[in-house]
Amino acid sequence: MRLIIENQFLTGVIIGVLYGVLTRIMLLRTDYRQYPTYPHGRIIHISLGVIAAGLGAVAVPSLLGKDYTAVTFLSLAAQQFRDVRNMERETLSKLDEMELVPRGASYIEGIAMVFEGRNYLVIFTAFVTTLLSVLFAWYWGVLFGLLALFISFRFRSGKTVGAIADVRCAEVRVEGPNLYVGDIYIMNVGLEESQKLIAKRGLGLIATPRSTNGRLALANLGQRQALLHDLSTILGIYRDSGEPSLIPLSKLDINDGRLGVFLMPIDRDGTKAEKVFLNVPLLESAIKMPNQAKI
Structure with missing residues (x-):
C-alpha cells in the first residue's frame, strides 16, 4: 500500500493500461462474421489495444507535468487507427470477392468503422481511469474501470x-x-x-x-x-x-x-x-x- 501511495503516477498508468486492455479484449469477438480471424487477427487487434491503452494512460502524467507534446502522440495514434480501418476495409473487400453471397460494401464499411471506434474507446477508458487514479486515489480509478467495462459490455452491439x-x-x-x-x-x-x-x-x-x-x-x-x-x-x-x-x-x-x-x-x-x-x-x-x- 505504501508503494502505491509513493508512486501515484506509476500506479495510475498501470491501472489505466490494465482496464484499457481489458476493455479491448471484451470488445473483441470472433463469430459467424469471421472478424477478426483466429488467432492471428486477435493478436493484431489486442496488440493495437495495448498501444491504445498505453497512449491514453501515459497522456495523463504528461499533461499534468505540462508536457503538452503528449497531444501530438494522441494525434499520431488517431492516424494509426484510421490506417487500421483502411486495413480492415481492404482485407474484407478482397475476401468478399470469394464469397458466394458477398457482404457488400456497406457491411464492410460498418465493420471497419467499428474497429477504429473501439480503439478510441480504449484510449478514453485508459485516460479517464488513470486521471482519477492520479488526482484522487487508486480505488477511484478501479471503480471507473469497472464502470467502463460494464458500459462497454452493455453497448458492444448496436441495433438490429x-x-x-x-x-x-x-x-x-x-x-x-x-x-x-x-x-x-x-x-x-x-x-x-x-x-x-x-x-x-x-x-x-x-x-x-x-x-x-x-x-x-x-x-x-x-x-x-x-x-x-x-x-x-x-x-x-x-x-x-x-x-x-x-x-x-x-x-x-x-x-x-x-x-x-x-x-x-x-x-x-x-x-x-x-x-x-x-x-x-x-x-x-x-x-x-x-x-x-x-x-
Missing part, C-alpha cells in the same frame, strides 16, 4: 433489424417461370430443373417495416445485401458458383415497403431463419430519419 421490422415465413411459389415469395414477385426462372429445385428447397421471408424510417432502411441495398449474407452464412446456401437462378434475392413491394426475401438454405428451418433475420446488424449507412426533417 428486429428494432425496425417484423418478419414471417412466406410461401415460395413458382408459377410458370415466375418466382414469388407470398405475393411479392422475385424473379424469372427459365430452367425447368431450377424451377423444380426452388419449389422443393426454397425458403421465403417477408419483412414488414414498423415506420417510415424502417421502410427506408429495408429499402437500402447495402442493408439488404447484409441480410442475404448473414442468412446464407448461418443457414448455409444450396448452390455453387455459376448458378444465378439459385442465388438469394430480396425485392421490395413498392406499395407498402414490405421486403420479400428468397433463399435456398441447407438448413430449411423457418423459425431459425426468422431469428437470424431479426438479429442482423442494422447498418449505420442504412439509417435514414425523414420523420425528423423540419419540413
Whole structure:
C-alpha cells in the first residue's frame, strides 16, 4: 500500500493500461462474421489495444507535468487507427470477392468503422481511469474501470433489424417461370430443373417495416445485401458458383415497403431463419430519419 501511495503516477498508468486492455479484449469477438480471424487477427487487434491503452494512460502524467507534446502522440495514434480501418476495409473487400453471397460494401464499411471506434474507446477508458487514479486515489480509478467495462459490455452491439421490422415465413411459389415469395414477385426462372429445385428447397421471408424510417432502411441495398449474407452464412446456401437462378434475392413491394426475401438454405428451418433475420446488424449507412426533417 505504501508503494502505491509513493508512486501515484506509476500506479495510475498501470491501472489505466490494465482496464484499457481489458476493455479491448471484451470488445473483441470472433463469430459467424469471421472478424477478426483466429488467432492471428486477435493478436493484431489486442496488440493495437495495448498501444491504445498505453497512449491514453501515459497522456495523463504528461499533461499534468505540462508536457503538452503528449497531444501530438494522441494525434499520431488517431492516424494509426484510421490506417487500421483502411486495413480492415481492404482485407474484407478482397475476401468478399470469394464469397458466394458477398457482404457488400456497406457491411464492410460498418465493420471497419467499428474497429477504429473501439480503439478510441480504449484510449478514453485508459485516460479517464488513470486521471482519477492520479488526482484522487487508486480505488477511484478501479471503480471507473469497472464502470467502463460494464458500459462497454452493455453497448458492444448496436441495433438490429428486429428494432425496425417484423418478419414471417412466406410461401415460395413458382408459377410458370415466375418466382414469388407470398405475393411479392422475385424473379424469372427459365430452367425447368431450377424451377423444380426452388419449389422443393426454397425458403421465403417477408419483412414488414414498423415506420417510415424502417421502410427506408429495408429499402437500402447495402442493408439488404447484409441480410442475404448473414442468412446464407448461418443457414448455409444450396448452390455453387455459376448458378444465378439459385442465388438469394430480396425485392421490395413498392406499395407498402414490405421486403420479400428468397433463399435456398441447407438448413430449411423457418423459425431459425426468422431469428437470424431479426438479429442482423442494422447498418449505420442504412439509417435514414425523414420523420425528423423540419419540413
